[in-house]
Amino acid sequence: MEADRAKATTSIDKEGLQALLDALAKRGYRVVGPTLREQTIVYDDIKAVEDFPAGWTDEQDGGRYKLVRRSDDALFGYAAGPHSWKKFLFPPIRQLWRATREAGAVKMAPELASTERFAFFGVRACELCAIAIQDRVFMNGALSDPHYRACRENAFLVAVNCGKAGGTCFCVSMNTGPKAESGFDLVLTELVGDGSHLFVVEAGSDKGRDVLAAVPQHAAKPEELKAADAIVAKTAASMGRAMRSDDLHDLLLANLDHPRWDAVAERCMTCANCTMVCPTCFCMTVEDSSDLVGTESSRSRRWDSCFTMDHSYVHGGSVRASAKSRYRQWMTHKLATWIDQFGTSGCVGCGRCITWCPVGIDITEEVAALRSGGPR
Amino acid sequence: MSMAFTTERIAAAADPMVPRVARLRRRRRDLNDVWTLVLEMEDGSDLEFAAGQFNMLTAFGVGEVPISISGDPAKAGGGLVHTIRDVGFVSGALARLAPGEAVGVRGPFGVGWPVAEAQGCDVVILAGGLGLAPLRPVIYSLLANRRRYGKVALLYGARGPGEILFRSELEQWRRLLDIELHVTVDHAEGDWHGSVGVVTALLPKADFDPDNTLAMVCGPEIMMRFGVGALRDAGVSGSAIYLSMERSMKCAIGLCGHCQLGPAFVCRDGPVFRHDRLGSLLSAKEI
Numbered sequence: 164m165e166a167d168r169a170k171a172t173t174s175i176d177k178e179g180l181q182a183l184l185d186a187l188a189k190r191g192y193r194v195v196g197p198t199l200r201e202q203t204i205v206y207d208d209i210k211a212v213e214d215f216p217a218g219w220t221d222e223q224d225g226g227r228y229k230l231v232r233r234s235d236d237a238l239f240g241y242a243a244g245p246h247s248w249k250k251f252l253f254p255p256i257r258q259l260w261r262a263t264r265e266a267g268a269v270k271m272a273p274e275l276a277s278t279e280r281f282a283f284f285g286v287r288a289c290e291l292c293a294i295a296i297q298d299r300v301f302m303n304g305a306l307s308d309p310h311y312r313a314c315r316e317n318a319f320l321v322a323v324n325c326g327k328a329g330g331t332c333f334c335v336s337m338n339t340g341p342k343a344e345s346g347f348d349l350v351l352t353e354l355v356g357d358g359s360h361l362f363v364v365e366a367g368s369d370k371g372r373d374v375l376a377a378v379p380q381h382a383a384k385p386e387e388l389k390a391a392d393a394i395v396a397k398t399a400a401s402m403g404r405a406m407r408s409d410d411l412h413d414l415l416l417a418n419l420d421h422p423r424w425d426a427v428a429e430r431c432m433t434c435a436n437c438t439m440v441c442p443t444c445f446c447m448t449v450e451d452s453s454d455l456v457g458t459e460s461s462r463s464r465r466w467d468s469c470f471t472m473d474h475s476y477v478h479g480g481s482v483r484a485s486a487k488s489r490y491r492q493w494m495t496h497k498l499a500t501w502i503d504q505f506g507t508s509g510c511v512g513c514g515r516c517i518t519w520c521p522v523g524i525d526i527t528e529e530v531a532a533l534r535s536g537g538p539r
Numbered sequence: 540m541s542m543a544f545t546t547e548r549i550a551a552a553a554d555p556m557v558p559r560v561a562r563l564r565r566r567r568r569d570l571n572d573v574w575t576l577v578l579e580m581e582d583g584s585d586l587e588f589a590a591g592q593f594n595m596l597t598a599f600g601v602g603e604v605p606i607s608i609s610g611d612p613a614k615a616g617g618g619l620v621h622t623i624r625d626v627g628f629v630s631g632a633l634a635r636l637a638p639g640e641a642v643g644v645r646g647p648f649g650v651g652w653p654v655a656e657a658q659g660c661d662v663v664i665l666a667g668g669l670g671l672a673p674l675r676p677v678i679y680s681l682l683a684n685r686r687r688y689g690k691v692a693l694l695y696g697a698r699g700p701g702e703i704l705f706r707s708e709l710e711q712w713r714r715l716l717d718i719e720l721h722v723t724v725d726h727a728e729g730d731w732h733g734s735v736g737v738v739t740a741l742l743p744k745a746d747f748d749p750d751n752t753l754a755m756v757c758g759p760e761i762m763m764r765f766g767v768g769a770l771r772d773a774g775v776s777g778s779a780i781y782l783s784m785e786r787s788m789k790c791a792i793g794l795c796g797h798c799q800l801g802p803a804f805v806c807r808d809g810p811v812f813r814h815d816r817l818g819s820l821l822s823a824k825e826i
Contacts, residue, residue: 260557262599262643269581269599269641273557306792306807309554416801419823446796448789449556453600460600464556467789467796474797477787478626488825496799503802 173380174354174361174387180238181212183321183349186377187282192319195251196284197244202230204244206251209284216241223330223403223514225523237355239285242329243513247442248283248290249297252314253466259449261461276313284321286347288340289332289511291322293442295346299505300445319370322347326355326394330403331514333527337408339511341398349375352391363391404514406527407534408498411508414534415499419491423532428487430522435468437516437524438493443509446474469493494526555792558597558643561619563636569622569704573669574634575609578619578642586618586644590676591651591783591811595791596621597643598632605788605806606633607673608647613683618647622672622704648791649810652677652755653781661689661747663775665766667696667738667758671704673783673810674757678712689752691718692745696738696762699724700731719745738762739769749774755811756782764821767814777815784809784817801826 175183187194188210196209199216209215215238222229223242233240260273286294294315301311322343325332334340343350348371351362363383366372383391438444448467453460467474469492475482483489501509510526517525561578569575580586586594588608597603604627610620625634636642654677662681666674681691693712697703703722713720721741723734734741738758752775756766763782770780786798786805798805801820803812820826 259554264599264641267639269560271557271560273554276554301794303793306555306794308794419826445794448795448797449603451597451600451602457600462556462597462603464789464795469796473787475787477785478624478630482786483825485825492799492826500799500802504804 172363172365172383172388173375174363174383175378175380176362177212177360179378179380180362182378183374184209184211184284186374187284187319189377190374192280192282194282194284196321197239197241199230203228204230204241206244206246206248206283212238215239215285220327221329223518225331225517225525226520227523228518235355236360237326237353239323239351239353240327240355242325242327242332243287243289243515245440245515245519247440247513247515248286248294249442249445251281251283252294252297252311252318253301253308253445253447254310256463256465257310259462259464261459264458274310276309278317279314280317280319281314282319282321286320286322286343287325287513288322288343289334289337289513290442291320291343291346292337292339292511293513294320296443296505296507296509296511297445299507300443319374320347320349322350322367324350324352324391324395325398326353328398328401328403329514329518331517331525332402333404333406333512333514335399335402335512336404336406336527337508337510337512342395347371352394354387354390354394361387363387404512404517404525404527406512406530408508408510411498411530412502413499414530415495418533419495421533423529424487424491426532427490427524427529428485430524431486431490432521433470433486433489434521435470436519436521438468438470439466440515440519441497442511442513442515443497444468448473469496494529497526498530555645556790558595558603558645561642561644563638563640563642565638566634566636570702572625572634573622573704574625575620575622576633576636576642577610577616578621578644579616580619580644581641585615586647588612588618588647588676589651590654590680591673592647592649593673593791593810594618594621594644594646595648595788596633597645598629598636599641599643601632602629603643603645603789604629604633605648605791606630607783607810609672609675611679612676613679617676619644622669622675624669645791648806650808652783652811653753653813654680657681657753658687659689659751660779661752662691663742663745663747663752663754663770664691664693665738665742665754665756665758665770666694667762667766668698668702669704670758670762670783671695674755675705675708677755682712682715682718685717690747692747693718693720694738694741694745695721696723696725696741696758699726700728700733721745737765739765742769742773752779754780756780760785760821767821778813780814781811782814782817782821783811
């Protein structure tokens with residue numbers, strides 16, 4: 164077993180990493196990954212190893228995100244930032260179709276599904292799970308989303324095992340990390356220190372093996388494998404948050420009238436940040452527009468959030484008018500009814516909703532309060 | 540045929556979010572703010588549907604709304620008859636369409652009424668206001684196959700005498716000797732000599748065997764809550780009561796998230812639900 168693993172696992176250095184980026188570009192992939200912008204780590208185009216945020220890490224807590232310097236020049240030494248890969252697979256705004264009226268006839272021009280081939284570089288274990296969850300949402304048979312499907316089937320996924328747990332991470336509680344188990348083409352574990360900087364690489368698909376073959380490498384040494392395992396184990400042992408997750412479905416649905424919902428509504432600003440940064444939230448709305456004379460019209464879809472009044476609006480008013488009901492909808496959907504709908508929780512424990520909440524509402528704390536019985 | 544055109548055709552077939560083009564054949568004003576639109580698909584195709592299903596209708600340049608189908612499932616073009624109340628930008632724009640103008644159509648969507656399951660049962664139809672529109676296809680089906688059903692009772696409530704939808708059809712149906720039909724209004728002036736009161740008050744007047752009855756309820760949510768209560772009090776089990784829920788919908792294919800009602804997507808798992816399967820969701824506030 165160990166011998167098999169050693170055979171299948173190789174190590175590359177930073178030059179090898181550049182060769183990997185080049186090999187992906189050469190195969191027609193648009194490589195996107197973590198990069199530094201406006202004091203956050205966001206996903207954008209990556210051309211060279213220098214584009215990665217070398218030597219940075221983050222401090223995260225409820226309502227708090229701060230980049231700080233590391234003592235080394237690790238390229239992946241931070242936790243999840245505000246972006247997730249859904250911004251590529253399920254873009255925030257996308258035109259659906261255009262209609263043109265000519266001499267009384269209406270001609271429909273559907274927006275074609277994207278042909279862009281992305282290589283997502285630096286996908287964390289929790290994010291692989293988030294993508295797998297959105298696959299269930301958007302690729303559910305006849306009524307699937309053609310853009311998502313095209314983009315997803317074309318994508319090449321380079322996962323990175325987390326070398327550091329963020330302050331709001333709880334992937335261990337959700338069984339989604341920190342080690343990437345499946346769903347990737349390649350997975351890297353970064354080893355930095357003692358004057359060396361290596362990446363232990365395993366392929367998870369034929370596509371991955373093909374790309375890896377174009378990269379200078381050496382067979383992973385036993386001590387490198389051991390170090391890689393130790394890094395993941397250390398990350399798993401240092402989660403910033405924890406949340407018991409085995410009983411959430413019944414716990415939440417049995418507590419729809421719990422006073423805690425009123426307590427959280429006093430703090431929640433219904434700003435929708437949590438839903439925008441969540442890697443699985445999929446609500447969208449549509450917007451129509453037309454030119455002034457009415458010959459051209461079009462429809463776009465854009466991300467929507469269950470925290471807005473419009474989300475549940477039917478003539479006469481919103482079904483969920485109170486902040487309490489909207490927070491409850493979000494959390495009960497994410498942790499409970501999502502399971503009824505898609506056979507999986509909608510939460511991967513990435514902690515983004517905690518970090519990016521302007522008032523620091525913490526989903527793990529809210530669940531604990533519901534479980535304990537009383538309001539805060 | 541150019542390549543681009545072919546690609547567009549394929550994409551249109553594959554993308555459930557792209558409407559097909561229909562034309563307004565005619566419209567009829569049913570009430571002050573309620574219109575029935577009869578559409579025809581531009582390509583001449585028919586739209587088969589089940590009673591209780593809905594279409595997404597687009598007023599080009601304005602927007603798209605879910606509208607239940609109010610036509611006859613057995614008639615050609617029955618799936619392109621919609622009765623809408625002018626309450627917003629989109630429904631208003633649809634109501635103001637002139638004959639010949641284009642309308643976008645996606646559908647039909649959703650789970651309809653249990654018309655087949657009701658065979659051999661007494662049928663109670665409880666409708667409030669515009670809730671009669673999605674039930675009209677059921678009435679057409681029951682009347683077309685009358686001998687397959689037991690007793691049929693249609694109980695209808697409107698806000699006032701001037702708000703009675705499909706009045707001439709109700710009057711025609713009332714002339715039939717093998718269905719029972721009662722109408723009531725919430726409020727009335729002195730020139731109304733019919734029943735005044737809530738629609739649930741009509742239930743004791745209807746003759747049905749509660750152990751062998753299937754009830755279909757559609758109207759404002761509060762009316763449905765009381766309607767279900769009255770039916771349960773009359774001895775009809777929750778597994779024999781069906782209702783049609785209304786929620787915001789942007790996609791109708793279970794992707795946009797808007798129509799969630801607990802675990803259900805109303806667009807896909809409904810709009811017609813069996814009451815016992817909704818459970819407490821009907822009475823819970825702001826779910």
